[in-house]
Amino acid sequence: ETGAGPGAGPGAESEAGAEPGAGAGADGGPGEGSALACRLVANGRALGTLMLGRPGRTGVPDDVTALVEDFARRVALAIGAARRYTRQVTISRVLQRGLLPSQVARIPGVASSLVYEPSDEGLAGGDFYDVFPCPPGDRWCFMLGDVQGSGPEAAVVTGLARPWLRLLAREGYRVGAVLDRLNRLLLDDATEAAESASLMVAAAAAAGPPLGRTGAVPGTAESGQPRFLSLLYGELMPLPGEGGGVRCTLASAGHPLPLLLRPDGTVGPAAEPQLLLGVVENVAYESRTFHLEPGDTLLCVTDGVTERRSGSRMFDDGDGLARALAECVGLSAQGVADRIRRAVHDFGDTPPGDDLALLVLQAE
Secondary structure, X not given: OOOOOOOOOOOOOOOEEOOOOOOOOOOOOOOOEEEEEEEEEXXXXXXXXXXXXXXXXXXXXXXXXXXXXXXXXXXXXXXXXXXXXXXXXXXXXXXXXXXXXXXXXXXXXXEEEEEEEOOOOOOOOOEEEEEEEEOOOOEEEEEEEEEOOOOHXXXXXXXXHHHHHHHHHHOOOOHHHHHHHHHHHHHHHHHHHHHHHXXXXXXXXXXXXXXXXHOOOOOOOOOXXXXXXXXXXXXXXXXXXXXXXXXXXXXXXXXXOOEEEOOOOOEEEOOOOOOOXXXXXXXXXXXXXXXXXXXXXXXXXXXXXXXXXXXXXXXXXXXXXXXXXXXXXXXXXXXXXXXXXXXXXXXXXXXXXXXXXXXXXXXX
């Protein structure tokens, strides 16, 4: 069992120690025995005490004492790492909740539905989304993205990318130009910001070396690791005077391609594949413009949908996502979102191991 012990000084080095002691009953009665107590110390902090006992007057042999001391060191290190990991998970989750919009804009003439489910694996993922109006009021922009990695670094890059996108869109840059400029911003600033976030979160999570530098906790970045993201970004312009529908312009940068469902059940990609953002300089991103007729449905997802696993198979193998979408003819935007979400969950026997995000836009 463990018992609380006094903490060591905050400046102590990262280490584990054990301090054994033994004693025996003095009355010769049935209660006599030997005990061994080992302090559990990690990163300069006393976490508790490991107590072991044995009956009889015979003391604990030296080889057993050495074995217990080594075991106590390992237990202390495991407890310390688990506590730091738990604190880091909490901090990164709070960061992520604060960086995502509490609600998305309502687009005139377009029914929309959003599904966002963080994974059950603890660390905050890199999925993000947004729908917002742009001046002078006749354009609405939408985005669905996924930052490489997870944890606080991914959350910070998300916190940079989403407002950068909003600013560029509201400054009047069109879809392709927005991606061009975001790509340069990511190459210039995002890696440094992510590393700073890793150090700050690790310091807040525990006294001792930053988690990202020890390499012991998943979700942290090594020094100098680039931060890239996949992104689907587009803008919608309602056309009430032209027979209804919406003009849609969008581009995909290393992201699962959006799918367009027509009322007759045909399904096809609505964008062309292009490079991830934050990887290569001087990339010219291109956009595609098309008309969303009344009843047309645009489905946008992250790789948490397409790469959902069941054994060695993935959900999108053999155009699985397109086939699932084709079965949604006649459903509302909410109905399509619910159907796809359920299909993704039913595909595997275990909960999804990645964030799940999807956005459905349907011209009314």
